[in-house]
Amino acid sequence: xxxxxxxxxxxxxxxxxxxxxxxxxxxxxxxxxxxxxxxxxxxxxxxxxxxxxxxxxxxxxxxxxxxxxxxxxxxxxxxxxxxxxxxxxxxxxxxxxxxxxxxxxxxxxxxxxxxxxxxxxxxxxxxxxxxxxxxxxxxxxxxxxxxxxxxxxxxxxxxxxxxxxxxxxxxxxxxxxxxxxxxxxxxxxxxxxxxxxxxxxxxxxxxxxxxxxxxxxxxxxxxxxxxxxxxxxxxxxxxxxxxxxxxxxxxxxxxxxxxxxxxxxxxxxxxxxxxxxxxxxxxxxxxxxxxxxxxxxxxxxxxxxxxxxxxxxxxxxxxxxxxxxxxxxxxxxxxxxxxxxxxxxxxxxxxxxxxxxxxxxxxxxxxxxxxxxxxxxxxxxxxxxxxxxxxxxxxxxxxxxxxxxxxxxxxxxxxxxxxxxxxxxxxxxxxxxxxxxxxxxxxxxxxx
Numbered sequence: 001x002x003x004x005x006x007x008x009x010x011x012x013x014x015x016x017x018x019x020x021x022x023x024x025x026x027x028x029x030x031x032x033x034x035x036x037x038x039x040x041x042x043x044x045x046x047x048x049x050x051x052x053x054x055x056x057x058x059x060x061x062x063x064x065x066x067x068x069x070x071x072x073x074x075x076x077x078x079x080x081x082x083x084x085x086x087x088x089x090x091x092x093x094x095x096x097x098x099x100x101x102x103x104x105x106x107x108x109x110x111x112x113x114x115x116x117x118x119x120x121x122x123x124x125x126x127x128x129x130x131x132x133x134x135x136x137x138x139x140x141x142x143x144x145x146x147x148x149x150x151x152x153x154x155x156x157x158x159x160x161x162x163x164x165x166x167x168x169x170x171x172x173x174x175x176x177x178x179x180x181x182x183x184x185x186x187x188x189x190x191x192x193x194x195x196x197x198x199x200x201x202x203x204x205x206x207x208x209x210x211x212x213x214x215x216x217x218x219x220x221x222x223x224x225x226x227x228x229x230x231x232x233x234x235x236x237x238x239x240x241x242x243x244x245x246x247x248x249x250x251x252x253x254x255x256x257x258x259x260x261x262x263x264x265x266x267x268x269x270x271x272x273x274x275x276x277x278x279x280x281x282x283x284x285x286x287x288x289x290x291x292x293x294x295x296x297x298x299x300x301x302x303x304x305x306x307x308x309x310x311x312x313x314x315x316x317x318x319x320x321x322x323x324x325x326x327x328x329x330x331x332x333x334x335x336x337x338x339x340x341x342x343x344x345x346x347x348x349x350x351x352x353x354x355x356x357x358x359x360x361x362x363x364x365x366x367x368x369x370x371x372x373x374x375x376x377x378x379x380x381x382x383x384x385x386x387x388x389x390x391x392x393x394x395x396x397x398x399x400x401x402x403x404x405x406x407x408x409x410x411x412x413x414x415x416x417x418x419x420x421x422x423x424x425x426x427x428x429x430x431x432x433x434x435x436x437x438x439x440x441x442x443x444x445x446x447x448x
Contacts, residue, residue, distance in 0.1 A: 014154035019145045019211050026207035027138060028161040030090060033200040034127055035169020038062055040193045041120035043177060048117040056264060056388060060381045061124035067378030069132030077367030082137040082144060087208050089130030094201040096126035101194040108184060108191060136370035139354040144213040156300035159351040163296055167289035235368030244309065244360050245369060247418035248353060251411050252376040255316055255349060257383035258407035262323055264384050268396040274332045284339050291343020299351045308352050308359065309421035315348020316411050324404035327397045
């Protein structure tokens with residue numbers, strides 16, 4: 001009887017490429033710095049003002065630019081050297097963080113009194129503008145580094161980095177506030193956190209400087225139109241003409257409008273419904289991130305995935321279902337388990353969102369396709385303001401219940417009316433074979 005050859009696990013295949021490893025580390029430190037700043041600056045604004053609304057403006061400053069700049073960032077991804085664009089936004093973030101650190105330490109050392117709460121909005125606005133401009137490039141550069149092969153694995157691993165940063169960023173930021181208050185009792189509590197933030201941004205920039213991408217076809221790029229408005233319109237028209245792509249965009253809008261804003265109400269639910277303190281409140285968010293991390297690792301290990309749209313659709317529906325159950329829960333242990341399962345669902349949404357665009361979109365439209373996705377993500381800040389207003393009127397649990405039901409209806413309808421989203425798409429193995437000499441290219445679009 002022939003011995004059975006053990007099946008190789010493909011979870012970390014993309015890391016075999018040294019340029020992808022550098023890119024992943026750069027992205028990870030950029031993501032974690034973003035979450036650290038949002039945590040620390042939200043705490044600082046609340047300490048300075050005592051206003052919950054002014055605290056929400058920290059998140060709005062960091063996410064709001066996506067509404068305006070998302071598609072523009074997609075145009076840049078199709079027209080510019082993505083690596084240089086990412087380096088530019090990294091250095092802009094580093095400069096803003098350096099300015100904030102200078103204000104923090106000058107106030108501590110010289111008691112200058114220069115730091116004001118509105119400086120937090122400026123720092124987050126710089127980060128938000130960079131996020132809007134470079135998000136499409138962060139995903140499309142994966143193709144420059146790896147080609148079409150292993151794109152599902154590579155994007156899923158990038159999602160692992162994003163979800164890990166969602167857990168570690170707030171934990172590190174909050175811990176460093178405590179350390180700073182202990183070491184610098186007369187300070188703002190931001191001293192240690194901003195020292196580490198600067199270190200993380202510098203590390204991210206060094207990694208990106210060492211990433212090597214194939215030479216760009218400057219002739220083709222030079223012949224491309226730089227009429228920004230026309231490029232934006234072309235991107236929207238192209239996405240609108242592809243049933244699979246428009247379905248992805250619509251689901252992205254509904255998820256960011258109706259699901260993800262729930263995170264801003266977790267403190268309210270923790271205090272008023274579950275009756276727990278800040279440590280257990282933070283654990284709720286950490287468990288959601290843990291679920292998303294586990295789900296992303298599972299997707300990264302799925303080497304023969306062909307129905308990407310089903311993972312995207314059913315992951316979104318699972319996340320909304322868990323939010324609906326969470327809105328009724330009054331027991332902390334149950335709520336913790338629901339947060340873990342909610343994260344598992346959103347992993348399917350997050351990992352497949354960009355992957356479907358990269359597989360389905362035409363080569364010269366991938367950046368603009370992801371730009372439209374970035375624009376759709378910009379619905380998040382609007383959803384947060386709407387949910388906050390509703391929660392003030394009818395209470396946080398009922399507001400989340402309404403959002404979850406509306407989300408299940410709208411996302412379900414999109415999935416029902418877009419059969420191509422549920423159809424078979426190009427698998428990683430087929431993409432890899434298609435790149436071999438003499439192989440026939442595999443179809444990239446979804447089908448029934």
